[in-house]
Amino acid sequence: MIEWINSIVQGVLTGGLYALFATGLAIIFGVMRLINITHGDLIVLAAFVAMVIIETTGLNPFLSMLAVLPIMFVFGYFLQRGILNFTLGDDLLPPLLVTFGLSIVIQNVLLQIFSADSQRLKVGSIETTSLHLTNNLAVGVFPLIIFVTAVVLIIILQYIFNSTDIGRAFRATSDDPTTAQLMGINNKHIFGLAMGVAMVLVGIAGVFLAIRTNFDPSIGPSRLLYAFEAVIMGGMGSLWGTLAGGIILGVAQNIGAKLDPGWQILAGHIAFLIVLIFRPRGLFPRTFDE
C-alpha cells in the first residue's frame, strides 16, 4: 500500500515540473490565442543559456537564474514583437507554421553549437537529499522545491492577472484587442510583455529541467507534449487548472511506471484522453475569463 502512496506523492511532485512547463504555454494561449509549437525547444534553449552562464561565470545553477530570466524575458519580448505579432489574426495556421519552423531552427542551432551530447546542471547534494515523511515514505527536496516554486508562481501570476493594471490589460487585450486599443492599450507591446513573462517561466522550467534530468537539443518536443496535455486538461488557459493537469499527468505516469516500467509515458497519455472524454473543455475555467 505504501508503495502506491509513494507513487502518487512522487507523481504530484513531478506534476509541479510539468506545471512549470505548461504555465508559460497557458499564458501565451490565454493572452495571444497563439499555439506555440516551439515552447518545448525554448525550455531546452533556456537550459543551454543557463549552462553557458554557469560555465562562464561559475555561478550556482539557482543563482544563474538571475541572468537567465532577464535574458529570456528580453528574448521573449522581441520574439513576439519581431516575429510572432505578424502571425496573429483570425487564421490560426500562420502562428502554428511559424512556431513549428522556429522549433526546427532552435533545435538545429543548438545541435550545431552544443552537439547531441547529453548535458546536466549540477547543484550538489540537494539533488539527492530527501525528507522522510514516515519510515517508509520520503520526498526529494529538489522535487519539492520545484513543486513549491510552481505553486508560488501561480499565486503570483493570479495576483498579477486579477489585481494589477498590466493584468487587466492582458485580460482586456485577450477579450477584445480592438476595443483594448481604445483604452490606450498598445496590443503589440502587451503581447510582447506577455511573451516576456511566459519566457521567464520557461527560463525557470529550463533550469529546473536541466538540474533534474539530462538534456540535449532534441528533447523539446516531448516537453511540449507534456505542457500541451497539462494545459488542455486544465482548461486551455487556467493557471490552477494547468497545475492540476500537470499533477494528473505526473501521477498517471508514476502509477503507470509502478504497474510496468514501460507504461510510464503511455499511462500519462491515457489519463489525458480520459479527461478529454469526460471534460472536453478541461477541468477548470480559464484564468483569463474569470
Next chain:
Amino acid sequence: MSLLSVRNLSAFYGDYQALFGIDFTLMQGETVAIIGANAAGKSTFLRAITGLVNTRSDKFNYQGNPLDGSAASKIVEMGIAMVPEGRRLFPSLSVEDNLKIGAYSGRAGKWTLQRVYEMFPKLRERSEVSGTSLSGGEQQMVAIGRALMANPDLLLCDELSLGLAPIIIKDIYDALPAIKAEGVSLLVVEQDINQALAIADRFYCFQEGRITLSGSPEDSSKANIATAYFGRSQ
C-alpha cells in the same frame, strides 16, 4: 477654439472607400451630432478619429495636432475617448475592472471611480459582477463610465440608444449634459434623429459616406433633414 478640424477626409477599409471628402469642425465645449441611416459612414468617421481605419486628408487635426496615422492607443493619450457601438465591455473583467481599464492611459483629470459611481450609482452595487452580466442600459453606463475614466476632452458616443428601451435611453441621454458641464465636448453618432438633435448644438447628416447637410437643429427644417437623411423627401 476648434477642437477637431477636418478637411477633405477620406477613409478606407482596404481598397473600399467608406468616406468621401468630409469637412468637419467641432469647437471646444460643443455637442455635435452625426445622424444618418445604416451604412452612412457615421461609425467609420468615429473609427477614423480613433485611428482604427486608414485615412487620407488635407487636414485632420485635434487640438492642433495631426491625427492622421496616429496609433489607436495614442489617441486616448491625446484626450479622445470613445463609447463604442454595442458597448464592447470586456467579458473577463468585472464592472469595476472595466471602469479601471478605462484609466489605463493615466491621463489626469476630474473623473475618478468615485465620480463615475456618483453619476451611475447602480454600478457601485454591481461592481464585482462581470460587466457582460448586466442589463443593456447598465452596460451602456459602464461603457460611458469607462470612457470618462480616461479623462477625455472629447467623448465620442457611437449609437448610445442601440438596442435599449426608450426609458433607458432617456436615462442614458440625461447623463450627457452633466458630462458636458464638466468641460467635455461631445460627438454623438445616432440613428435616432429626435434624440440626437435634442441634445446637439450642431449636427452633420451623413449619407453613403458623404455629408449631405449640416447646421444647427433650430435652423434646419424637418423636410431638409429627412431629405439629407434618406436621400429623398418623405
